[in-house]
Amino acid sequence: MRTFSKEAGFTISELLVSTTIMLFVAGAALGTFKSALDINDAAGLMADSNQNLRSGANLLVRDLMMAGRVIAGTGVPAPWGSGAQPIRRPLPPGTGGVKNYGDFTQYADPDGSMNIPSITPGYGLGPTLQGLPTDIITLLTVDEFMPVVTTPVPVVTAPTAALQGYIAKDASSVTLSASSPWLVGDTTNDTVPIQVGDLILFKNSNGMSIQTVTSLDTTHLYFAQSDATHDPFRFNQRGTGYKGTIWCIKNDPADSTVLGCNTVPISSGVQGSEFPVTALFRLVMTTYYVDSVTTPGTPRLTRLLNDGAPQALAGVVEDLDFSFDLVDATGSSGATGITNLPYTTSINGTSVTFNSSMIKKVNIHVGVRSETIAKPSQDFVRNHVNTSVVVRSLASVDRYDTDK
Amino acid sequence: MKPSTRSSERGFSLAETVIALGVLITGVLGAAGILAAGVRNLSSSPSDVIVTQKAAQAVEAVFAARDSHKFTWSQLRNVSDGGIFLDGPQSLKLPGPDGLVNTADDGAIETIDLPGRDGILQNADDQIVTLSQFTREIKITDVTGENGQLRSLVVTIIYYNGANKRTYTLSTFISAYS
Numbered sequence: 359m360r361t362f363s364k365e366a367g368f369t370i371s372e373l374l375v376s377t378t379i380m381l382f383v384a385g386a387a388l389g390t391f392k393s394a395l396d397i398n399d400a401a402g403l404m405a406d407s408n409q410n411l412r413s414g415a416n417l418l419v420r421d422l423m424m425a426g427r428v429i430a431g432t433g434v435p436a437p438w439g440s441g442a443q444p445i446r447r448p449l450p451p452g453t454g455g456v457k458n459y460g461d462f463t464q465y466a467d468p469d470g471s472m473n474i475p476s477i478t479p480g481y482g483l484g485p486t487l488q489g490l491p492t493d494i495i496t497l498l499t500v501d502e503f504m505p506v507v508t509t510p511v512p513v514v515t516a517p518t519a520a521l522q523g524y525i526a527k528d529a530s531s532v533t534l535s536a537s538s539p540w541l542v543g544d545t546t547n548d549t550v551p552i553q554v555g556d557l558i559l560f561k562n563s564n565g566m567s568i569q570t571v572t573s574l575d576t577t578h579l580y581f582a583q584s585d586a587t588h589d590p591f592r593f594n595q596r597g598t599g600y601k602g603t604i605w606c607i608k609n610d611p612a613d614s615t616v617l618g619c620n621t622v623p624i625s626s627g628v629q630g631s632e633f634p635v636t637a638l639f640r641l642v643m644t645t646y647y648v649d650s651v652t653t654p655g656t657p658r659l660t661r662l663l664n665d666g667a668p669q670a671l672a673g674v675v676e677d678l679d680f681s682f683d684l685v686d687a688t689g690s691s692g693a694t695g696i697t698n699l700p701y702t703t704s705i706n707g708t709s710v711t712f713n714s715s716m717i718k719k720v721n722i723h724v725g726v727r728s729e730t731i732a733k734p735s736q737d738f739v740r741n742h743v744n745t746s747v748v749v750r751s752l753a754s755v756d757r758y759d760t761d762k
Numbered sequence: 763m764k765p766s767t768r769s770s771e772r773g774f775s776l777a778e779t780v781i782a783l784g785v786l787i788t789g790v791l792g793a794a795g796i797l798a799a800g801v802r803n804l805s806s807s808p809s810d811v812i813v814t815q816k817a818a819q820a821v822e823a824v825f826a827a828r829d830s831h832k833f834t835w836s837q838l839r840n841v842s843d844g845g846i847f848l849d850g851p852q853s854l855k856l857p858g859p860d861g862l863v864n865t866a867d868d869g870a871i872e873t874i875d876l877p878g879r880d881g882i883l884q885n886a887d888d889q890i891v892t893l894s895q896f897t898r899e900i901k902i903t904d905v906t907g908e909n910g911q912l913r914s915l916v917v918t919i920i921y922y923n924g925a926n927k928r929t930y931t932l933s934t935f936i937s938a939y940s
Contacts, residue, residue: 372776383783387790394794401801408807415815423822489882677883683861694861719826719861725876738881741808742874745815746857748826 396733403728403739407674411726411741414659414672419747421644421661422720425497426476426751428559428639431715433473434498434566435602436462437595445474446591447496448662450484450647457665459590462496463699463714472602474498474568475714476752479680481698485650487657492678493697494647495720499751500559503549504640505539507532511635525560525633529569529596529604532558532579532638540640541576552579554588555664557643560604562636567604568593590665591643608633648675656729676725677742683719684712695721720747806923810930812874813896813919816854817932820900820917823862824936832860835938838913839902841866851897851920864900896921902936911938 368376436445449458463478476498484492507523515524517535524533534540543551552558552571558579560567569581570589583594596603609632643664650657652670659672684693684701693701693712702711725742732739774782824847827833839845847864858867871894878887898919905912912935919930 367773368776376776376779379780380783383787387787390791390794394797397801398797401804404804404807408811412811412814415811419815419818488877490884676877676881718830723875737879740876741811742876743812743815744872744874745819746822747819748822748829750822750825750829 393734400732400734400739403730403732404741407726407728407739407741410659410672410674411724411743414675414726415722415724415743415745417661417671418646418659418722418724419745421497421499421646422477422495422722422747423750424502425499425644425749427502428500428561429476429498429566429751431476431752432566433475433715434559434568435606436472436474436568436593437597437600437603438472439601440599441597442595442600443592445593447478447480447643448645448647448665449480450494450649450660451651451668453651455652457590473715475717477682477717477720477749478714479682479697479699480647481680484648484678485657487648487650488676490677492648492675493680494645494678495680497644497646499642499644501640501642503547505544505549507534507538507540507638509633509636509638513632523638525636527632529608529633530581530583532581533577534579536577540579541574552640555666557591557593557641557664559639559641560607560633560636561639562607562634564607564609564634567602567607568641569604570594607636646678648678659724659726672724672726674727674729676727676740677723678725679723681721682717683721683746685716685718717749718752720749721745722747802924803926806921806926806928809896809921809923809928812893813921813930814932816896816898817917817919817930820863820898821915821932821934823857823864824900824902824915827860827862828936828938838936840900843902845902847900847902851899851918854893854896854898854919864898905935912936 444461446459447462449460452458460483462474478496480494480496482491483494486492505521507521509525510517510519510522513524514522515533517524517533517538520535520538522535526532536542539549540552543549552574554571554573556571558569558571558581560569570591570593571579572582572585572588572594573580581594582589583596585594596605645662647660647662648657649660649668649670652658656673657675658670659675659678661669661671663669681695681697682699684696693703696712699717700711700713702709704710721744723742723744725740728739731737824838827846828835828838833846836844837846840847840849842849846862846866848866852864852868853871855863855871856869857863858865858869860867871892873893874891875883876889876891877883878885878889880887896919898917901916901918903914904910905914915934915936917932921928921930
């Protein structure tokens with residue numbers, strides 16, 4: 359029994375003291391632990407929003423840098439004139455995710471021709487976020503990974519070489535070799551073949567034109583007119599009364615009135631005459647906008663190629679703004695930070711109008727926030743970035759072209 | 763069973779328990795400290811996104827200076843070499859009338875407008891962040907053996923996250939031909 363006297367437990371006072379200390383210590387430790395969990399949660403939100411901003415801004419900047427490839431500052435003529443429908447561009451989706459389109463901001467050259475510029479601003483055409491309307495932007499560029507098809511001289515109506523093509527006399531189709539990478543792709547270079555809905559840029563000594571592929575078979579691309587499903591932008595307009603159509607880049611034998619291509623520099627042409635040597639490119643129309651409809655409450659920066667499936671790049675966008683520095687920003691016009699085009703100002707007492715073809719630099723403001731509120735700050739985690747992109751294909755200044 | 767064996771089965775004393783708890787808490791707090799350090803590190807990630815864009819912007823500005831033909835090839839150097847780009851680290855300023863950064867006519871230090879707690883942009887609640895903790899250096903040097911037709915272009919951005927200095931460098935080349 360003696361040994362049991364040495365096994366006495368804690369006294370009640372010892373127990374009380376130790377329990378109290380334990381409670382204080384455990385309380386402090388748990389409080390710290392909870393703070394650590396909250397901070398960890400906020401860190402996750404921060405990493406998430408930054409990753410969103412990084413991926414969205416990087417792609418946007420790259421696309422802007424490469425805008426206008428092959429097209430440069432002149433833009434591409436588009437059908438216009440009596441009876442022609444305006445060329446359209448994508449807009450952010452409407453209620454229920456319905457696809458929306460708006461008319462392109464075309465501009466008329468002094469000679470009367472209508473052009474779609476490499477960069478088309480869309481000031482305030484996006485949804486209103488944080489009390490301010492957002493912008494959209496539409497870019498035209500040439501797919502640099504797609505081999506260029508050319509029409510050989512003399513004309514070959516049934517091309518055999520992979521990169522030869524023949525443009526039908528009415529420009530309703532292009533004939534290609536059955537082995538053309540345009541039709542079968544090129545696995546070595548990871549080139550995807552032409553798809554229905556792709557845009558084709560025709561460029562030759564008479565100018566440029568765009569057509570939309572509405573169907574294809576093993577040796578042809580077809581450009582059907584009035585096909586609203588596959589050509590929602592309405593590039594395939596070739597009416598004889600229109601101007602600026604693909605017929606206007608044909609050879610110019612004599613009759614300048616038949617096709618209405620009687621404005622310079624769009625040369626005249628007669629249906630049936632051949633095209634001069636023409637290079638064919640895959641054109642990509644890229645549109646950036648904020649989509650606040652598909653995921654209500656968490657607007658997304660969205661990239662749309664042609665009329666394809668929208669790609670969501672960055673979540674919970676708070677702001678998307680563009681402004682533009684124009685060609686002679688170094689002059690007295692002070693044409694920098696212009697939000698909408700055309701822009702008219704007075705230079706040395708003369709009214710001067712700038713249009714989208716004069717864009718040299720694009721200033722971007724993109725802002726994102728976290729999906730949920732961070733507990734430590736009881737606010738969203740935000741990250742906004744401003745940057746400027748010099749559009750490489752539009753940066754060169756032609757000081758002798760007084761027309762632009 | 764020998765009752766005496768129980769004498770070696772004593773529980774911990776209060777002092778031992780308190781010391782053990784102290785060690786445990788120190789460990790837990792230490793772990794929390796490491797977590798906090800990790801979060802501090804991560805808190806620079808917004809700046810990381812900004813500097814990548816600002817470095818690319820500077821590189822593109824130099825290319826634009828070449829392509830626009832507003833400047834000669836001999837001007838596309840640092841000031842110390844007879845060019846237009848300022849030597850050494852410069853504050854992250856807006857471009858001046860020449861449209862280029864890190865030149866003599868640069869404007870004010872750049873700011874970023876955040877919508878503030880109310881989530882509305884362009885009102886009194888906005889949080890204006892001035893990018894004063896960043897410096898950017900554009901260094902242009904001839905590449906030897908290229909007859910002066912190729913230059914190395916290095917943009918270095920230094921920024922601080924608390925007391926931690928961080929550096930982002932973007933290196934490329936620029937040719938006289940565009």
